Amino acid sequence: MKLRTLALLSFCVLLAACSKINQQNFSKLSTGMPKAEVEKLLGSPADCSGALGMSSCTWGDKNSFISVQYAGDKVLMFSGQGLK
Template sequence: MLRRFALLSFFLLLAACNDRLSQENYARLKPGMTRPEVEQLLGKPTECSGAFGFSSCTWGDQQKFISIQYGGDKVLLFSGQGLR
C-alpha cells in the first residue's frame, strides 16, 4: 500500500512540474506568434471558437487559464488567470 501511495505521489508531482499553464510560458507568448508556435508551447487548447477569420482559444479551466485571440493564424491578444 505504501508503495502505491509513493508511486501515485511521484506521478502527481511529475504532472505538476510539466504543467504548461505557467507564468513562465505565458511570458513567452508574443503578438504575431502562429497557432502552431502557441500549440508547441501550450499544447492543444481546451476549446476554440470563431468566425470570419478570427478565433479565440482557451487552455485550462475557470480557475487557471490562458486565453488567446487570433486574427487569421496569428496571435492578436492574450490573457491569463491563476498562473504560477
Template sequence: MLVRIRLTLVLFSLAMLLGCSKLTMENYSKIKTGIGYTEVVKILGKPDNCSEALFVRNCVWGNEQKNITVSFVGDKAILFSSKNIK
C-alpha cells in the same frame, strides 16, 4: 509490501504530472503578437477550448479560475491574456 511500493510510485507520478502545468508566467511571457497557432501549442500544449467567429479563433488553455486566452486571425496571435497565472 510490493503493492504499497507500487501505489506510492503511482501517487508520486500523478502528483508530478499535475504539478507540471504549462500555465505559467514563464510560458505566458513567450507568447507574442504575430506568433503562430502551432508555436503557441508547442508552448502551452493543446488548448482546452476553441471557438471561432468572424474569422477570429479564440482558444483557452485552463479553466475559468486559471487560464491563458489567445485570439488568432489568419493563424497568428493578435490578442492574449491570462487569469491567475503565477
C-alpha cells in the same frame, strides 16, 4: 503493493506540477506568433471557437487560464489569469 500505489500517486502529483499553463510560458507569447508555435508551447487548447477568420482558444480552467485570440493563424492578443 503499497510502494506501487505511492509511486503512482507521486507521479500524478509531479505531473500536475508540470502544467504548461504558467507565468513562464505566458511570458513567451507575443502578438504575431503563429498558432502552431502557441500550441507547441502550451499544448492543445481546452476550448476554441471562432468565425470569419477570427478565433479564440483557452488553455487551463476557470481559476488558472491563458486565452489567445487569433486573426487568421496569428496571435492578435492574449490574456491570462491565476498564473503562477
